[in-house]
Amino acid sequence: MVYSMTGFGHAEAADENWSVKVEAKAVNHRFLDIHIRLSRNYQQLEETFRQLVTTGIQRGRIELSVNIKELSEQNRIVKIDRGLLAGLYRQWQELQGELPLPDLTFDHIFQIPDLVKIEEPEIDWEPLTKLAVQAG
Incomplete structure (x- = not known):
């Protein structure tokens, strides 16, 4: 478990339908303060990202920027x-x-x-x- 950190990171995952890119910035902070930027269409995933952060970090100001892109043609x-x-x-x-x-x-x-x-x-x-x- 990480207690505190300052840094930057990014990760991505994709399949045939979706691409998910996450950028994270973290700075020392007394408490755990999580801010997640996520398109309104995908707000349902906010809790998933919040849980991922809280399982690995105890304190700090964490800013996640999540970019989700639809790769396949959906039948609109x-x-x-x-x-x-x-x-x-x-x-x-x-x-x-x-x-x-x-x-x-x-x-x-x-x-x-x-x-x-x-x-x-x-x-x-x-x-x-x-x-x-x-x-x-």
Whole structure:
């Protein structure tokens, strides 16, 4: 068990789906003070990293920066509100008859709130947690 330390380190682990990179900075401190920077999507792993630190270090200020990257193409679901798009298109065509408006482009369409929704697939936490432990 390390009682106190000052230093820097990094580690990484990867499989066919994920890459996990961890950078750690530690400075002497009277108590154990852990700060973990982790993307909001992966906050579920924060406790795993916190436990890894507490099992090996008793005191110090520890800053972990965790970078998780998805390597595989996940099957994201893209949904377009066709009714909303059709209604907007009809309105646009009517307005084009009255005003000198340009044709609609994808740039215009994708700026319309709630028209396009992308659903992320559910994360399989077990293999990702194993990689986090390897990298941590």
